[in-house]
Amino acid sequence: xxxxxxxxxxxxxxxxxxxxxxxxxxxxxxxxxxxxxxxxxxxxxxxxxxxxxxxxxxxxxxxxxxxxxxxxxxxxxxxxxxxxxxxxxxxxxxxxxxxxxxxxxxxxxxxxxxxxx
Amino acid sequence: xxxxxxxxxxxxxxxxxxxxxxxxxxxxxxxxxxxxxxxxxxxxxxxxxxxxxxxxxxxxxxxxxxxxxxxxxxxxxxxxxxxxxxxxxxxxxxxxxxxxxxxxxxxxxx
Amino acid sequence: xxxxxxxxxxxxxxxxxxxxxxxxxxxxxxxxxxxxxxxxxxxxxxxxxxxxxxxxxxxxxxxxxxxxxxxxxxxxxxxxxxxxxxxxxxxxxxxxxxxxxxxxxxxxxxxxxxxxxxxxxxxxxxxxxxxxxxxxxxxxxxxxxxxxxxxxxxxxxxxxxxxxxxxxxxxxxxxxxxxxxxxxxxxxxxxxxxxxxxxxxxxxxxxxxxxxxxxxxxxxxxxxxxxxxxxxxxxxxxxxxxxxxxxxxxxxxxxxxxxxxxxxxxxxxxxxxxxxxxxxxxxxxxxxxxxxxxxxxxxxxxxxxxxxxxxxxxxxxxxxxxxxxxxxxx
Numbered sequence: 001x002x003x004x005x006x007x008x009x010x011x012x013x014x015x016x017x018x019x020x021x022x023x024x025x026x027x028x029x030x031x032x033x034x035x036x037x038x039x040x041x042x043x044x045x046x047x048x049x050x051x052x053x054x055x056x057x058x059x060x061x062x063x064x065x066x067x068x069x070x071x072x073x074x075x076x077x078x079x080x081x082x083x084x085x086x087x088x089x090x091x092x093x094x095x096x097x098x099x100x101x102x103x104x105x106x107x108x109x110x111x112x113x114x115x116x117x
Numbered sequence: 118x119x120x121x122x123x124x125x126x127x128x129x130x131x132x133x134x135x136x137x138x139x140x141x142x143x144x145x146x147x148x149x150x151x152x153x154x155x156x157x158x159x160x161x162x163x164x165x166x167x168x169x170x171x172x173x174x175x176x177x178x179x180x181x182x183x184x185x186x187x188x189x190x191x192x193x194x195x196x197x198x199x200x201x202x203x204x205x206x207x208x209x210x211x212x213x214x215x216x217x218x219x220x221x222x223x224x225x226x227x
Numbered sequence: 228x229x230x231x232x233x234x235x236x237x238x239x240x241x242x243x244x245x246x247x248x249x250x251x252x253x254x255x256x257x258x259x260x261x262x263x264x265x266x267x268x269x270x271x272x273x274x275x276x277x278x279x280x281x282x283x284x285x286x287x288x289x290x291x292x293x294x295x296x297x298x299x300x301x302x303x304x305x306x307x308x309x310x311x312x313x314x315x316x317x318x319x320x321x322x323x324x325x326x327x328x329x330x331x332x333x334x335x336x337x338x339x340x341x342x343x344x345x346x347x348x349x350x351x352x353x354x355x356x357x358x359x360x361x362x363x364x365x366x367x368x369x370x371x372x373x374x375x376x377x378x379x380x381x382x383x384x385x386x387x388x389x390x391x392x393x394x395x396x397x398x399x400x401x402x403x404x405x406x407x408x409x410x411x412x413x414x415x416x417x418x419x420x421x422x423x424x425x426x427x428x429x430x431x432x433x434x435x436x437x438x439x440x441x442x443x444x445x446x447x448x449x450x451x452x453x454x455x456x457x458x459x460x461x462x463x464x465x466x467x468x469x470x471x472x473x474x475x476x477x478x479x480x481x482x483x484x485x486x487x488x489x490x491x492x493x494x495x496x497x498x499x500x501x502x503x504x505x506x507x508x509x510x511x512x513x514x515x516x517x518x519x520x521x522x523x524x525x526x527x528x529x530x531x532x533x534x535x536x537x538x539x540x541x542x543x544x545x546x547x548x549x550x551x552x553x554x555x556x557x
Contacts, residue, residue, distance in 0.1 A: 004330030004331055005325060005326070005328065005330065005331060006228065006231075006331075007231070007331045008325040008328060008331070009322055009325065010231045010232075010234075010235060012318055012321045012322050012325065013235055013318070014234060014235060014238055015318075015321070016314045016315075016317060016318040016321075017235070017238040017239065017241075017242060018238070019314055019317065020242065020310060020311065020314045021241065021242055023310045023313070023314075024307040024310035024311070025300070026300075026301070027247070027300040027301070028296075029247055029250075029289065029292055029293060029296060030247065030250060030300055032289070033241060033250055033251070033254050033289070034241075036254060036257075036258075036281075036285065037238055037241065037254070037257065040257065040258065040261050040277075040281065043261070043265075043273070043277070044231075044234075044261060044264065044265075047265055047268050047270045047273060048268065048331055049336070050268075050270070050339075051268045051269060051270075051331065051332050052332060052333075052334055052339060053332035053333070053334065054334075055269060056269055057269045057270070057271045057442075058269075058347070058358075058359040058360055059271070059357055059358045059359065059360075059440075059441065059442070060350070060351055060357040060358075060359065061357070066334075067347050067359070068268075068269045068270065069339050069343040070343065070346060070347070070359040070360045070363055071342060071343055071346065071363065073270050073272055073273050073360045074360055074363045074364045074368060076270070076273050077272060077273055077276050077360070077364060077446065078364075078371060078372065078375045080273070080276050080277055080280055080281065081276065081280065081375060081378075081379060081446050081531070082375060082378050082379075083280075083281075084280045084281070084284055084285055085378055085379050085381075085382030085534075086382065087285055087288070087289075088288055088382055088386060088538045089382050089385045089386060089389075091288050091289060091291075091292040091542070092385070092386045092389045092390050092538075092541070092542070093389065094292055094296060095292055095295050095296060095389075095390065095542070095545060096389050096390065098295060098296045098297075099549075103297075104296050104297070105300075105301050107301075107305075108301075191423075191426070194419060194422070194423060195419075195423070198415065198416065198419045201415055201416070202416055205413075205416075
């Protein structure tokens with residue numbers, strides 16, 4: 001059973017590592033990197049679901065009649081591009097937070113906001 | 118004739134993989150950033166070129182052969198340039214090359 | 228399996244490192260390794276996009292951000308044992324959830340049986356394009372792709388709203404003197420870049436129009452185009468790059484991409500059919516599909532290129548202003 005499902009378990013491990021980075025580290029840029037790791041593990045999951053033993057890439061060609069499932073490929077293509085868009089926005093926000101609050105560590109920002117209030 | 122070409126293609130692929138592997142060993146064993154850069158820059162370029170030549174000898178169709186030649190040309194251009202850029206960036210930010218090995222015996226004698 | 232093991236090692240290293248520069252480089256390697264993993268799983272289009280976007284543009288943008296926000300991470304003062312406990316519990320629950328799944332690669336999994344064979348079997352007659360992923364992306368599920376292009380456009384608008392500063396136009400002498408003094412310093416890089424940029428642009432055009440027959444399409448081509456422009460602006464200075472590609476032009480191009488996509492749909496409505504129904508764009512339905520896919524991919528390529536360039540110019544412009552202010556105050 002391990003041989004049949006090891007892909008999914010490694011995906012869960014990667015997902016949990018990304019999750020841990022997001023909730024346990026205070027630096028905003030590191031959180032965004034953790035989010036990226038999380039996203040990529042979800043992509044690996046979908047592409048593993050779409051793989052067929054003995055199939056080939058979903059481009060019609062002579063001599064092949066077993067193709068991998070193209071629908072998750074389309075989904076993940078969209079997801080990758082949307083992921084980079086949100087990462088770029090997140091990084092822009094981090095830069096602005098640094099300019100406005102002087103630091104991108106969660107705790108220091110929290111202290112500064114508490115002092116100002 | 119065919120088996121000679123197949124044999125030489127296999128030989129090229131093996132040499133290419135060995136070169137890439139030795140570049141990796143070089144990163145771990147060399148003492149300084151610049152020497153590591155030198156190790157990887159040289160061996161990775163030749164390793165990639167050998168692997169591509171090995172693939173070209175397998176006689177693929179015309180379009181794939183043309184693409185492989187283009188990739189080879191680009192790799193020969195880009196790899197050394199990237200190594201140069203990295204080394205220049207390191208020099209610019211103040212990392213000095215290690216010019217002589219620190220001698221352990223001198224400290225023990227005096 | 229070896230690739231997945233490497234991915235886990237890199238992820239653990241990213242957790243443990245405090246040097247953000249190394250973390251960004253490792254995440255670039257992570258993107259490249261997952262792209263090669265996708266190739267071994269026969270997902271060539273996805274691998275192309277992940278290599279271009281995840282290993283290229285994401286690493287670049289994160290590097291520019293780290294330049295501005297500081298290189299080292301401060302260590303956390305709170306106890307992270309609760310986070311570890313939550314993560315472990317969630318992980319165990321998820322693994323328990325995967326125990327019911329069909330084995331990896333099985334031919335009769337439910338995911339492969341119901342919807343996919345219809346697309347694989349009918350794609351050639353209805354659309355006539357060998358790359359099934361392109362035909363599904365641009366024609367069968369074209370509405371989703373329209374939403375995606377608008378999301379990219381919105382991200383560009385968001386970055387503009389957050390980061391665009393007013394740039395005082397440099398005097399022309401300033402640019403010439405900067406270029407001359409920098410020329411010796413970066414001579415090798417500049418010469419090689421000048422030789423390579425036409426080939427990069429040509430490759431981007433090839434990927435754009437060859438997306439019907441092999442892996443490729445609008446997204447990958449847009450990212451490669453943007454990479455060529457970003458390479459030029461990195462080596463020749465932001466002021467020179469802004470003279471070559473002015474900000475209003477790029478903003479206009481990003482909007483034009485979305486509008487081209489939308490207008491293809493509107494033309495279909497005007498011809499009496501549904502939104503984004505390409506069969507009505509020409510007398511022969513298959514030719515109509517080809518024309519529709521071509522125009523739509525062009526729109527996608529335009530928008531992706533211009534948004535990536537907008538994002539990079541704004542990031543780098545902000546960093547430049549920051550460095551200039553620091554130099555003035557120091």
